[in-house]
Amino acid sequence: MGGLSRKAYMIKQVESEVDKPVLRLDAGALFFERPGVPDALLEARTIQARGISRAMQAMQYAAIGTAPHDLAAGLEFLHRQSREFSLPLLSANLRNQEGTSPFPASLLTKIGETSVAIIGLTGESAPNEADRRSGEYRLLSWEEVLPDTLQDVAKHAEMIILLSSYPEKINRVIAGRFPDIHLIIQSGASPAGKAPEIVGNTLITQVAARGKYLGRLDIDWKKSRRWGQEQGGHAKLRQARDELDRINWRLGRLEKRWPNKEELALINEYQTLRKDQQRLTMQIAELEAAPRDEEEELSSFRAVFIPLQVALTEDPEVQKIVIQTKQEINQAGKKRLSDAAQQPEQPVRKGRGMSGWQECGACHIEQTAFWQESRHAGAWQTLVRARQQFNQECLRCHVTLPSYDQEVVHSENLLAEVTPDLQQVGCEACHGPGEQHVANPERTHFPPVTARICLNCHTPEHDNDFDFERKTRIIRCPPMVKNKGAA
Amino acid sequence: MNRRKLENQSGKFLLLVLALGISLCPLPGAATEFVLLFSNDNHGEIEPCG
Numbered sequence: 001m002g003g004l005s006r007k008a009y010m011i012k013q014v015e016s017e018v019d020k021p022v023l024r025l026d027a028g029a030l031f032f033e034r035p036g037v038p039d040a041l042l043e044a045r046t047i048q049a050r051g052i053s054r055a056m057q058a059m060q061y062a063a064i065g066t067a068p069h070d071l072a073a074g075l076e077f078l079h080r081q082s083r084e085f086s087l088p089l090l091s092a093n094l095r096n097q098e099g100t101s102p103f104p105a106s107l108l109t110k111i112g113e114t115s116v117a118i119i120g121l122t123g124e125s126a127p128n129e130a131d132r133r134s135g136e137y138r139l140l141s142w143e144e145v146l147p148d149t150l151q152d153v154a155k156h157a158e159m160i161i162l163l164s165s166y167p168e169k170i171n172r173v174i175a176g177r178f179p180d181i182h183l184i185i186q187s188g189a190s191p192a193g194k195a196p197e198i199v200g201n202t203l204i205t206q207v208a209a210r211g212k213y214l215g216r217l218d219i220d221w222k223k224s225r226r227w228g229q230e231q232g233g234h235a236k237l238r239q240a241r242d243e244l245d246r247i248n249w250r251l252g253r254l255e256k257r258w259p260n261k262e263e264l265a266l267i268n269e270y271q272t273l274r275k276d277q278q279r280l281t282m283q284i285a286e287l288e289a290a291p292r293d294e295e296e297e298l299s300s301f302r303a304v305f306i307p308l309q310v311a312l313t314e315d316p317e318v319q320k321i322v323i324q325t326k327q328e329i330n331q332a333g334k335k336r337l338s339d340a341a342q343q344p345e346q347p348v349r350k351g352r353g354m355s356g357w358q359e360c361g362a363c364h365i366e367q368t369a370f371w372q373e374s375r376h377a378g379a380w381q382t383l384v385r386a387r388q389q390f391n392q393e394c395l396r397c398h399v400t401l402p403s404y405d406q407e408v409v410h411s412e413n414l415l416a417e418v419t420p421d422l423q424q425v426g427c428e429a430c431h432g433p434g435e436q437h438v439a440n441p442e443r444t445h446f447p448p449v450t451a452r453i454c455l456n457c458h459t460p461e462h463d464n465d466f467d468f469e470r471k472t473r474i475i476r477c478p479p480m481v482k483n484k485g486a487a
Numbered sequence: 488m489n490r491r492k493l494e495n496q497s498g499k500f501l502l503l504v505l506a507l508g509i510s511l512c513p514l515p516g517a518a519t520e521f522v523l524l525f526s527n528d529n530h531g532e533i534e535p536c537g
Contacts, residue, residue, distance in 0.1 A: 003534040011524055020520050027527035034530075051533050069530065112519035187527035209528035217523040310535075322534050462535055 001460055002212040004055040005322050006308040008315035010214050011059055014306075020218075021111045025118065027163040027187035027206070028065030030056070031081075032072035035125035040412030043332050044392060046073050051325025053085040055318045063107055063118040065163030066091040067188035068125030075102060075137045090120025090163060092149045093140040102137075105149045108156055114221055117157030119149055119181075123165035123188050142166060146178060154180055159221055161185065168194065168204070175202035182225065182299075185215075196303045198227050207305050212460070218302040228298020237287040244280040247273050310464065326388060333390030337415045353433035354400055356421030360434060363441070367477035368427075374475060376425035389423075390415060397457035400426035402433055430454075 015022050031049040056064065066089050070078055075094075079102050082089045092105035106119040122139055153160060162181050164171050165188035175184060179201040186194065186206035193208035196217070207213040251273050258264040265271070361368035371377055379398040383389040389398075392414050400422040401414075411417060428434050430453060431446045451468035458466040 001535070002532055004529075004532075005534065007526065014522060014524060018522050020522055022522045022524060025523065025525045026529070027525065029528045029530060030526075031529075032531045045531065048531055048533055052529065052531070055533070065527075111521045114519035114521075183523075185525050185527060205525075206527055207525070209530055211526065211529040211532040213526075215523075215525040215527075217525070218520070219523055220520045325533055 001310060001464060002210055002308050003314070003322070004052065004059075004211065005314035005316075005319035006312045007211060007214055008055065008059050008318035009313050010306055010308060012315060014216065023109070023111050023116065024059065024061045025161065025163060025185060026056070026061050026064045027185040028067035028120070028122075028165050029069040029188040029209075030064060030067075031078070032069045035068040035072055037072045038412045040336075041392065042073060043336070044329050046077060047325060047328045047332055048393075049073060049077070049081065051321055051328075053081045053087060054321045054325075056087060057085040058317050058321065061088065062109055063088045063090055063120070063163065065089075065120045065165060065185070065187055066094060066103060066122050067165030068123060069165075069188055071125075071137065078102075090118065091122045092119055092145045093142065094122045095138050095140060097136065105145070106153050108153065111159075114159055115157045116159045116161060117153035118161045118163065119146075119153065121146070121162060121164040121166060123167065123170075142170065142174060146174065150178060150180055158223070158225060159183070163187070168206075171204055172199050175199040175204060178202075182227070183217075193305060196301065201226055203227060203301065205303065211308065213305040213307055216304050216306055220300045222297040222299045224297035224299065226298055228300055237284065240280050240284050240287065244277065244284065247277050247280065251277065326386075326391065329393070330387050330390045333392060333415055337390060340413075340416045352402065352417070353435040354402075354422055354428050355434045355438045356400065356419075357424065357426035357428075358421060359438050360427040364427075364477075364480065367480065370477050371427065376429070376475065379425040380423040397462070398425065399423055400429045402428065 011022075011024060031052050032045060037045045064087055066078070070089075075096060078089070081087060082103065088107060089103040090106060091101070091103045094102060096102050103120065106117055108115060108117050110116070121142055124139055150160070160181050161183045162171075162174070163185050164174070165186070166174070168186060171184050171186055175181065176199065181202050184202055184204045186204065192206075193213065194204065194206040196203050196205040198204075203217075205215065205217070207215040251270070254264060254267065254270050254273070258267065258270075357368060357371070380389065383391075383394055383398045386394075388394045395414055395418065399418045401418075430449045434446075436443050437446070449472070454466070454468060454471065457463075458471075460466075
């Protein structure tokens with residue numbers, strides 16, 4: 001699931017279906033996976049970030065929040081991207097070394113007849129990640145900047161939207177203190193999606209991470225500038241009418257069963273229902289007679305998180321950018337590997353106690369023959385065909401690595417560590433490193449193969465309907481009978 | 488062209504200008520229905536591998 005070209009397609013699809021204005025916003029944490037990038041991965045990651053910048057330019061977002069993730073390659077890099085690709089990055093509290101704002105605090109736009117102000121607010125990253133760029137920029141606190149920023153925009157705007165990378169608990173405090181902020185879209189600090197929730201008079205929401213969903217809010221914004229979703233008199237009136245309908249239906253059933261009205265009047269259930277009927281009839285009359293002006297002015301929304309499924313059509317313009325970016329990443333990885341091989345002080349070595357499938361095959365003949373027919377054996381070749389075998393981001397799930405070991409998987413030198421005999425998802429990818437077992441076959445301390453191991457790679461974005469029980473029945477090697485004592 | 492006809496025509500013109508003015512000027516604080524498409528936390532994703 002996910003991908004920028006599917007997002008671009010879905011944006012165009014929605015725009016072609018509706019006859020209302022469409023506003024496109026991104027709350028940030030857009031360009032990088034984490035707020036820091038290891039030096040060895042900087043080139044590949046910045047190529048990726050440039051590709052994302054080009055795609056965002058093509059998708060014509062109205063505003064983009066700036067999260068600590070976006071500063072992973074430095075403020076100067078982000079600033080260059082924003083200028084080169086005309087990215088509307090916002091941050092009210094980010095300051096450069098000179099103490100000035102690199103990006104505007106807010107922007108004002110017109111949606112239909114309504115003036116909408118959008119404010120960006122950059123959250124704080126973990127101290128160890130911020131240390132890498134210490135001195136390059138600093139962040140003012142939200143308490144310092146929001147009062148003045150809001151005062152500036154409130155004069156002109158009828159709706160105020162905040163793109164915030166602060167954690168949700170801070171955003172809830174902001175919502176409580178500044179009811180003039182009508183909508184907060186979160187990013188960065190909270191990885192999971194958040195269904196829209198009204199806190200005071202602020203709607204807070206966030207879609208799940210890694211670009212798997214596109215959030216859609218159909219907003220009916222009234223001049224009261226207040227949300228009324230399921231809270232106002234309209235909702236009460238609807239509930240009362242629904243309850244009255246149910247009671248009338250039950251009364252009707254009793255009246256059919258007891259045609260004699262005198263007998264019917266003596267039944268307890270009938271008496272209770274009649275009382276409820278009277279109560280609800282009066283309540284409905286009161287609600288209908290109540291002043292409606294204020295109620296009718298309440299704003300409302302409908303929300304849906306659109307999954308960007310693999311089967312979705314891809315937007316050709318953005319797809320072209322994605323393909324080109326992936327090729328550039330692969331070329332950069334290839335060059336890096338070639339440079340590393342030419343430096344004798346950085347020898348290419350077999351990584352982390354792995355032996356390679358040929359060593360396993362020397363004893364486990366039947367199991368190896370079975371595995372060679374599996375898709376795991378050809379995993380590297382799928383990358384070669386896609387020209388992505390030097391893309392470290394893809395590499396980790398197409399080679400023999402102990403995928404449960406995060407230190408190995410996120411190694412900066414992964415490209416150099418994966419020698420040709422590890423270029424497939426071999427035995428040790430599931431069973432763990434076998435070097436010690438090869439040296440001494442009596443040592444068989446292999447961890448059990450659990451779903452957790454598979455799920456490191458068979459994530460929803462790569463394998464939407466992964467079922468551990470079903471897949472292990474297909475992939476499980478034949479049991480060892482004759483070659484007892486070996487793994 | 489007599490004076491009465493001229494007055495009639497300029498009155499019509501004034502009405503037309505007024506009508507145009509009203510239709511082109513947005514009413515302050517009018518209600519708006521719109522669609523907000525939003526994203527967050529792309530985390531450097533361009534396209535899933537594989």
